[in-house]
Amino acid sequence: MAGFLVKRLLQAIFVVIAITLLVSFAIRLTGDPAVTMFQGGGSMTEDDLARIRAALGTDKPFFVQYFDFLKGILTLDFGRSFVGGTQVSTLIGNAIPATLMLAFVSMAISIVLSIPLGIMAATSRGKGLDQAIRIFSLIGLSFPNFWLATMLVLLFSITLGLLPPSGMGGIESYIMPGATMAIILTATNVRLVRTTMLDTLQSQYVMVARAKGLSETKVLYKHALRNCAIPLITYFGLQFGGLLGGIVVIERVFNWPGLGTLAFDAVGARDYPVLQAVITVLSLLIVGINLLVDIAYGLIDPRIRTE
Amino acid sequence: MSATMDNQTPLLSVEGLSVDFGVSRVVEDLSFSVQPGRTVAIVGESGSGKSVTSLSIMRLADMMGATFAAGRIMFAGQDLLQASQKQMRKIRGKEIAMIFQEPMTSLNPVFTIGDQICEVLLLHEDMNKAEALAEATRLLDLVRLPDSAELVSRYPHQLSGGMRQRVMIAMALACRPKLLIADEPTTALDVTIQAQILTIMRELQKDLGMGMVFITHDMGVVAEMADDVVVMWKGKKVEQGPVEQIFASPQHPYTRTLLAAVPRLGSMTGEAFPKRMPLTVLEDGQPKLVGEERVQDTARYGDKPLLSVKDLSIRFDIRKTIFGKVTHRLSAVSKVAFDIYPGETLALVGESGSGKSTIGRTIQQLQSAHSGDISFNGRGYSEMSAADRFRMRQEIQYIFQDPFASLDPRKTVGFSIAEPINTHGLLSGGQAIRRRVDELLERVGLGSQYADRYPHEFSGGQRQRICIARALASDPKLIIADEALSALDVSIQAQIINLFMDLQAERGLAYLFISHDMAVVEKMSHRVAVLYLGQIMEMGSRRQVFETPEHDYTRRLLASVPVADPAAQRNTVLIEGDIPNPVHRVGEEPAILGREEINPGHFVAKSA
Numbered sequence: 031m032a033g034f035l036v037k038r039l040l041q042a043i044f045v046v047i048a049i050t051l052l053v054s055f056a057i058r059l060t061g062d063p064a065v066t067m068f069q070g071g072g073s074m075t076e077d078d079l080a081r082i083r084a085a086l087g088t089d090k091p092f093f094v095q096y097f098d099f100l101k102g103i104l105t106l107d108f109g110r111s112f113v114g115g116t117q118v119s120t121l122i123g124n125a126i127p128a129t130l131m132l133a134f135v136s137m138a139i140s141i142v143l144s145i146p147l148g149i150m151a152a153t154s155r156g157k158g159l160d161q162a163i164r165i166f167s168l169i170g171l172s173f174p175n176f177w178l179a180t181m182l183v184l185l186f187s188i189t190l191g192l193l194p195p196s197g198m199g200g201i202e203s204y205i206m207p208g209a210t211m212a213i214i215l216t217a218t219n220v221r222l223v224r225t226t227m228l229d230t231l232q233s234q235y236v237m238v239a240r241a242k243g244l245s246e247t248k249v250l251y252k253h254a255l256r257n258c259a260i261p262l263i264t265y266f267g268l269q270f271g272g273l274l275g276g277i278v279v280i281e282r283v284f285n286w287p288g289l290g291t292l293a294f295d296a297v298g299a300r301d302y303p304v305l306q307a308v309i310t311v312l313s314l315l316i317v318g319i320n321l322l323v324d325i326a327y328g329l330i331d332p333r334i335r336t337e
Numbered sequence: 338m339s340a341t342m343d344n345q346t347p348l349l350s351v352e353g354l355s356v357d358f359g360v361s362r363v364v365e366d367l368s369f370s371v372q373p374g375r376t377v378a379i380v381g382e383s384g385s386g387k388s389v390t391s392l393s394i395m396r397l398a399d400m401m402g403a404t405f406a407a408g409r410i411m412f413a414g415q416d417l418l419q420a421s422q423k424q425m426r427k428i429r430g431k432e433i434a435m436i437f438q439e440p441m442t443s444l445n446p447v448f449t450i451g452d453q454i455c456e457v458l459l460l461h462e463d464m465n466k467a468e469a470l471a472e473a474t475r476l477l478d479l480v481r482l483p484d485s486a487e488l489v490s491r492y493p494h495q496l497s498g499g500m501r502q503r504v505m506i507a508m509a510l511a512c513r514p515k516l517l518i519a520d521e522p523t524t525a526l527d528v529t530i531q532a533q534i535l536t537i538m539r540e541l542q543k544d545l546g547m548g549m550v551f552i553t554h555d556m557g558v559v560a561e562m563a564d565d566v567v568v569m570w571k572g573k574k575v576e577q578g579p580v581e582q583i584f585a586s587p588q589h590p591y592t593r594t595l596l597a598a599v600p601r602l603g604s605m606t607g608e609a610f611p612k613r614m615p616l617t618v619l620e621d622g623q624p625k626l627v628g629e630e631r632v633q634d635t636a637r638y639g640d641k642p643l644l645s646v647k648d649l650s651i652r653f654d655i656r657k658t659i660f661g662k663v664t665h666r667l668s669a670v671s672k673v674a675f676d677i678y679p680g681e682t683l684a685l686v687g688e689s690g691s692g693k694s695t696i697g698r699t700i701q702q703l704q705s706a707h708s709g710d711i712s713f714n715g716r717g718y719s720e721m722s723a724a725d726r727f728r729m730r731q732e733i734q735y736i737f738q739d740p741f742a743s744l745d746p747r748k749t750v751g752f753s754i755a756e757p758i759n760t761h762g763l764l765s766g767g768q769a770i771r772r773r774v775d776e777l778l779e780r781v782g783l784g785s786q787y788a789d790r791y792p793h794e795f796s797g798g799q800r801q802r803i804c805i806a807r808a809l810a811s812d813p814k815l816i817i818a819d820e821a822l823s824a825l826d827v828s829i830q831a832q833i834i835n836l837f838m839d840l841q842a843e844r845g846l847a848y849l850f851i852s853h854d855m856a857v858v859e860k861m862s863h864r865v866a867v868l869y870l871g872q873i874m875e876m877g878s879r880r881q882v883f884e885t886p887e888h889d890y891t892r893r894l895l896a897s898v899p900v901a902d903p904a905a906q907r908n909t910v911l912i913e914g915d916i917p918n919p920v921h922r923v924g925e926e927p928a929i930l931g932r933e934e935i936n937p938g939h940f941v942a943k944s945a
Contacts, residue, residue: 242429242430246422
């Protein structure tokens with residue numbers, strides 16, 4: 031176990047360095063923050079710009095800047111935002127809970143919905159219920175998420191006036207962004223649960239469990255589901271990573287104060303410190319989730335535990 | 338029906354049962370009954386409807402989409418076909434229990450042995466968790482599993498197949514059921530383990546007074562276990578009677594054909610060579626002998642050996658430290674040596690884990706050896722160039738056990754058969770290749786019209802013929818048949834054995850015949866090598882090994898084979914224990930046994 035964790039830690043460090051290096055380098059190809067900041071000011075001289083660059087630290091060679099950034103990570107000091115001068119760590123600290131809450135809520139809704147629906151579809155394979163679930167899943171898969179989000183806002187906020195159209199507030203503010211993502215996730219997950227369940231239901235031990243006289247609920251949710259868990263959590267883990275990437279769009283539509291909004295604004299302003307910090311945090315989150323998935327394998331399957 | 342059967346009201350009586358799957362009728366008008374304490378064996382080949390019958394009694398066939406068109410299944414005064422699934426759940430596991438064929442997949446891999454046994458006790462008996470656990474331990478003792486107290490907290494993957502099947506038996510017997518249904522319970526097990534399991538089942542049945550429905554295709558097992566026999570063929574019962582009567586004077590032509598096809602250990606006693614025997618087939622409803630009888634004197638011992646294996650050792654690294662240092666190894670094969678002569682069939686027999694398949698795979702270069710050398714036609718693999726080694730794959734062909742898995746389902750069988758010809762560039766031009774494929778299909782007893790069909794359109798026996806055609810396509814000198822007959826019904830098996838022998842006589846082929854089935858080996862082989870834990874225990878001509886076995890293990894193996902004769906003395910000697918685990922620490926390699934030649938050509942391993 032110790033060896034495994036050390037290996038994973040080294041892997042994580044490598045991943046974070048590779049991603050931040052790529053992102054930091056790429057963003058610097060897209061324009062000068064000094065120019066971006068004062069666009070429209072018009073009266074900037076080359077001297078003024080040079081002074082701004084010196085103040086921001088962007089006059090130094092790329093690798094010096096990048097190295098400073100890495101040093102900053104170790105002390106959790108990501109510097110100050112180019113826009114407004116707030117501590118980047120404060121910005122990130124405020125945005126992480128918003129994003130994670132939204133991501134967890136939508137994942138949770140999707141898992142709670144897709145497992146029973148997927149099992150229902152698998153047990154009624156080829157019958158009406160299965161067909162219905164598959165058709166709804168296909169419809170869910172076909173929605174573009176921004177379109178679905180806009181439609182929900184039009185219906186529930188503008189027309190019915192039931193829910194707040196944007197921003198993060200009480201529990202009611204979670205309903206639309208959470209539902210938008212959950213619908214799309216559930217559409218995929220139902221199919222995944224159905225397929226893995228169909229495989230598992232062919233197993234001899236499911237027949238043995240029935241031959242013991244166990245109820246169908248016990249057979250499905252105790253004996254079969256636990257054996258489906260490995261492919262399911264593998265996929266859920268990957269999905270969570272994808273979700274963090276895809277959340278930018280939803281955060282924009284609902285004006286959600288999370289990492290996605292932060293990253294979006296930072297790209298626009300060429301706000302290097304903020305962008306680098308967001309990317310670092312996101313990649314650490316994804317690496318962390320995958321580590322949790324690996325640990326969960328061992329908890330679920332004794333055959334993996336003993337290896 | 339025998340007189341004893343009329344005395345009591347039966348425990349179970351199946352009356353006029355018909356079972357449909359969709360539009361096809363799988364079981365038709367089946368009737369039989371089981372008395373308490375007696376065993377009824379249902380015998381038949383694949384597709385006979387015997388497994389569906391057992392699942393219908395449990396009403397588990399419902400979940401697979403079966404409908405019951407007619408009949409009654411009376412158990413304890415109740416018609417099970419009228420019972421709801423809710424009522425059935427009270428009967429399943431409690432009144433009627435079932436053991437399935439595949440012990441490796443019957444237990445749920447993610448729960449402990451103890452949990453799985455306790456589950457059924459907690460469900461049906463008025464027990465708390467602690468009582469259930471104590472009872473589970475007692476049950477494991479009952480099926481003679483050692484260290485039962487520790488075993489309850491282990492997981493299925495930590496147990497061997499034989500141990501898992503005992504756990505299944507313990508689980509089935511947990512609530513002292515009145516009826517036990519065993520569906521091919523020993524088919525997937527080695528013969529010595531099979532002998533243990535059958536003995537345990539027989540004794541526990543006597544102790545508990547259960548009725549038993551024993552489903553099997555193995556007439557040897559029937560002879561050992563059954564009181565009464567029901568023979569099924571294509572979904573119908575063709576014959577029923579006490580076991581002695583079925584074996585001594587079978588009435589129905591199908592029963593006679595089936596019994597004639599069963600390979601019997603000892604049938605070749607006194608014969609110097611294997612013999613191609615005529616087949617008994619059903620023709621116009623009557624069994625008839627078809628084909629010639631021929632002595633298979635094909636081995637050319639005067640020639641140089643075709644294949645020569647010298648001091649072959651094969652190891653697998655099992656466990657490593659973080660730094661990649663190997664700490665545990667599996668010595669699959671240790672210092673094995675044998676020759677195969679042109680036209681000869683050498684059988685490698687042994688139980689699972691003996692290393693017999695590993696040797697075959699190494700000869701076919703699917704695996705690399707740790708030490709030792711293999712030479713073909715006098716040239717060692719180690720001195721061959723990559724191109725020469727590639728050519729070896731043309732000269733040596735492999736036939737696998739599972740004909741369902743060894744053909745690509747997305748390619749026509751013609752394509753699969755042509756592949757070795759194309760790979761080795763043996764013929765050029767589509768016309769010539771097509772002609773050759775047609776010839777090969779005809780040769781293995783299928784028509785050339787089948788070339789454009791896909792594997793799923795064929796039965797298991799036909800697929801194995803296709804695999805043989807594919808093996809012949811590259812015109813090999815040696816064919817390695819790895820349990821090639823094990824997945825087939827006996828009647829099909831007999832046909833394929835003859836096909837193997839005919840091809841050997843025609844083409845002078847040599848076979849390395851890898852098998853666990855002693856009776857089939859006796860029919861087919863010129864010489865036999867007995868493997869145990871990666872070493873040859875005994876090797877010699879078929880007569881030497883079968884008629885004057887010298888090594889203990891060979892004797893034990895032969896004694897474990899069930900005899901297809903109910904009058905024969907039952908082998909009640911319980912062989913204790915499992916085959917030991919061949920995984921060892923580095924540095925603690927198993928001792929290599931020396932060998933001595935006790936008679937010309939008859940080698941026996943010296944005891945360590």
